[in-house]
Amino acid sequence: MLTLIFSFVLLITNTDSALNNNNNMKFELIKLPYAADALEPVISKQTIELHHGKHLQGYVNNLNNLIQETEFENADLETIVKKSNGTIFNNAGQVLNHNLYFTQFSPNGGGQPSGKLAAAIDAEWGSFENFKKEFENAGTGLFGAGWVWLAEDENGKLSIVKEANGGNPLTKGLKPVLGFDVWEHAYYLDYQNRRADHLKELWKIIDWEIVGNRY
Ligand code: MN
Numbered sequence: 001m002l003t004l005i006f007s008f009v010l011l012i013t014n015t016d017s018a019l020n021n022n023n024n025m026k027f028e029l030i031k032l033p034y035a036a037d038a039l040e041p042v043i044s045k046q047t048i049e050l051h052h053g054k055h056l057q058g059y060v061n062n063l064n065n066l067i068q069e070t071e072f073e074n075a076d077l078e079t080i081v082k083k084s085n086g087t088i089f090n091n092a093g094q095v096l097n098h099n100l101y102f103t104q105f106s107p108n109g110g111g112q113p114s115g116k117l118a119a120a121i122d123a124e125w126g127s128f129e130n131f132k133k134e135f136e137n138a139g140t141g142l143f144g145a146g147w148v149w150l151a152e153d154e155n156g157k158l159s160i161v162k163e164a165n166g167g168n169p170l171t172k173g174l175k176p177v178l179g180f181d182v183w184e185h186a187y188y189l190d191y192q193n194r195r196a197d198h199l200k201e202l203w204k205i206i207d208w209e210i211v212g213n214r215y
Pocket of ligand 1: 130185186
């Protein structure tokens with residue numbers, strides 16, 4: 001009887017470790033810090049559910065599959081974004097981009113940045129209003145799919161960076177502070193072709209405390 005139990009435990013243990021080896025899922029879908037409908041009407045529940053639950057989940061799954069048995073198998077996300085190219089870079093970039101994107105929003109967002117970030121924005125663009133206009137113009141003027149970023153260099157100097165596809169300012173040695181996703185999947189259900197209207201609305205849900213802490 002004891003042998004039987006022991007064998008059974010061994011069987012379970014082996015099955016368990018085999019499963020873990022096959023499902024070495026390194027990166028996981030980030031949890032949203034708000035309910036799917038909490039950002040309405042700026043971003044609808046349906047868009048959040050598709051964008052987070054389907055698009056981002058797809059990038060996470062792709063990345064986990066692609067890095068298996070490569071030099072990036074045990075690397076952290078930022079390292080992969082800095083050093084990879086091709087499909088690994090595209091998916092790693094999109095995972096990092098969306099992690100930054102979804103965590104910068106709050107149903108209680110809006111208003112203005114404060115402290116050091118506000119001062120740095122004023123130093124570069126004269127005013128928060130002027131910065132917003134320049135940022136929106138960059139996003140509207142980006143042809144095709146991509147991202148517009150507020151990024152800082154090693155001296156804290158800010159700039160607006162346009163990136164195609166899954167690009168991130170990290171590859172230019174800059175730190176991403178705020179990012180607007182201008183892929184159509186981010187806004188098409190809610191705004192159709194009106195990207196400019198979508199970008200203008202996004203300011204209402206920016207959590208400037210979180211964005212300020214990144215700077
Ligand atoms: Mn997206």
